[in-house]
Amino acid sequence: MADLALPDSPDSPDVAGNGVWLHCIECGDKHPPFEEVIYTCESCGGLLEVRYEQYPTFDAFEGRGVWRYSAALPFEEGVTLPEGDTPLHRVPGLESEVGVRNLRLKHEGMNPTGSFKDRGMTVGVRVAEALGVDRLACASTGNTSAALSAYGARAGLETLVLLPAGKVAAGKIAQASLHGARILEVDGNFDACLDIVQDLADRGEAYLLNSLNPFRLEGQKTIGLEILEAFYDEEGRFPDRVILPVGNAGNTAALYKCFREMVAGGDLAPGDVPRLTGVQAEGAAPMVEAIEEGREDTRRWEDVETVATAIRIGNPVNAPKALPGIRETGGTAVAVSDSEITDAQRAIAGEGIGVEPASAASVAGLRKLRAAGEIEDGEDVVCLTTGHLLKDPDAAAAAGADPEQVGDSTEAVLAHLAGRTGLSGLLGRLGRLFG
Ligand SMILES: *Cc1c(COP(=O)(O)O)cnc(C)c1O
Ligand SMILES: [Zn+2]
Numbered sequence: 001m002a003d004l005a006l007p008d009s010p011d012s013p014d015v016a017g018n019g020v021w022l023h024c025i026e027c028g029d030k031h032p033p034f035e036e037v038i039y040t041c042e043s044c045g046g047l048l049e050v051r052y053e054q055y056p057t058f059d060a061f062e063g064r065g066v067w068r069y070s071a072a073l074p075f076e077e078g079v080t081l082p083e084g085d086t087p088l089h090r091v092p093g094l095e096s097e098v099g100v101r102n103l104r105l106k107h108e109g110m111n112p113t114g115s116f117k118d119r120g121m122t123v124g125v126r127v128a129e130a131l132g133v134d135r136l137a138c139a140s141t142g143n144t145s146a147a148l149s150a151y152g153a154r155a156g157l158e159t160l161v162l163l164p165a166g167k168v169a170a171g172k173i174a175q176a177s178l179h180g181a182r183i184l185e186v187d188g189n190f191d192a193c194l195d196i197v198q199d200l201a202d203r204g205e206a207y208l209l210n211s212l213n214p215f216r217l218e219g220q221k222t223i224g225l226e227i228l229e230a231f232y233d234e235e236g237r238f239p240d241r242v243i244l245p246v247g248n249a250g251n252t253a254a255l256y257k258c259f260r261e262m263v264a265g266g267d268l269a270p271g272d273v274p275r276l277t278g279v280q281a282e283g284a285a286p287m288v289e290a291i292e293e294g295r296e297d298t299r300r301w302e303d304v305e306t307v308a309t310a311i312r313i314g315n316p317v318n319a320p321k322a323l324p325g326i327r328e329t330g331g332t333a334v335a336v337s338d339s340e341i342t343d344a345q346r347a348i349a350g351e352g353i354g355v356e357p358a359s360a361a362s363v364a365g366l367r368k369l370r371a372a373g374e375i376e377d378g379e380d381v382v383c384l385t386t387g388h389l390l391k392d393p394d395a396a397a398a399a400g401a402d403p404e405q406v407g408d409s410t411e412a413v414l415a416h417l418a419g420r421t422g423l424s425g426l427l428g429r430l431g432r433l434f435g
Contacts, residue, residue, distance in 0.1 A: 019053040055265035078126030083118035102380040109388030117147035120216035137206035139193035142172030149179035162193040169392035191315040211250030224258030244384040245361040246278040247311035249322035256325025275331035279365030281306030285335040307338040310358035336364040354389025
């Protein structure tokens with residue numbers, strides 16, 4: 001795990017603002033973070049990563065939520081709703097079905113707008129304020145737009161969201177709409193939306209808050225910090241593996257960065273870093289393909305489709321950060337079918353936890369890797385569930401039991417429950433007419 005190390009100070013400290021600078025992961029150039037708006041390396045176009053003069057230890061963290069971890073963030077506080085502090089559920093039924101030592105679900109659907117995107121936005125919008133921008137924008141499969149709309153509203157900033165027409169779950173559009181974003185429905189997929197919004201950002205029309213923005217990932221790092229702390233508190237050790245759904249691979253990159261920084265700070269031994277395991281839908285699996293083929297970057301999939309609309313992405317922008325994360329931690333990536341995703345969504349719901357389809361991909365991936373013998377029965381596993389059930393009510397209704405029609409009398413209901421009629425709806429109504 002040689003690549004887990006981070007340098008502990010910039011070669012040219014003059015680029016640092018707040019003890020922070022932007023490091024190009026391709027050419028190593030350093031850039032000042034808050035002097036002007038910058039998303040990618042000005043020298044080579046590579047992805048940028050936020051670097052710090054100092055990396056924290058666990059005892060540096062205090063308070064609650066995302067800003068508990070300000071010692072690992074570029075600011076002390078930000079526009080907050082507040083976010084983070086999500087539950088690390090025990091799921092005994094699923095745990096024994098899958099047959100691992102420990103299975104926990106980190107339910108990010110419990111954030112204020114119902115997905116982990118809130119963690120990125122509280123930090124991203126704080127940076128937008130520092131830069132003095134007046135319009136925020138993102139492309140989104142739904143949850144990013146819901147989060148940005150809420151945080152933009154809270155900060156009093158204009159918000160623009162670009163969505164693939166007809167491919168965003170109802171709850172997410174409703175959120176963006178009510179929080180007052182301008183919603184532009186693009187006749188194309190998410191990747192096309194992202195191309196356009198990147199152009200707009202490059203032309204200075206808006207501040208980009210997709211996960212290409214390195215500060216988003218700083219906020220999302222706190223998922224990893226909460227997992228490490230909570231699991232250690234309860235079990236006296238760190239989990240062996242974290243399994244997560246992968247779309248743009250921002251979260252995968254963020255978790256890898258979290259682990260590397262805790263290694264750099266000295267509180268996490270390289271051998272204790274959890275294996276990052278990414279799960280994609282079969283219809284949108286360029287990261288899985290890149291892992292299987294040993295590629296450095298992903299091939300862009302032009303046509304993507306899956307019930308898990310939040311990960312319906314063919315060109316994961318954070319692949320150059322996330323692929324090393326999967327490899328260096330000894331993890332893997334796997335693709336699951338839509339029916340495996342829906343089955344997992346039902347199984348999670350059977351534990352009382354409601355998640356949207358993309359979230360269930362993590363558990364579907366765990367089941368598949370267990371069946372293939374790639375995950376040992378002695379492992380402690382944390383699955384990330386990224387978004388709330390209510391985000392996609394149509395998918396939930398389709399996956400769940402159908403409502404049964406009954407007449408409007410106690411007798412009709414009792415007769416129906418006793419199963420005396422197959423055509424209960426009709427007979428219930430007849431019963432009412434003649435009873
Ligand atoms: C954004 C999102 C993902 C994908 O996360 P990436 O960081 O883009 O890989 C997965 N699930 C849900 C519910 C999301 O909103
Ligand atoms: Zn560069």
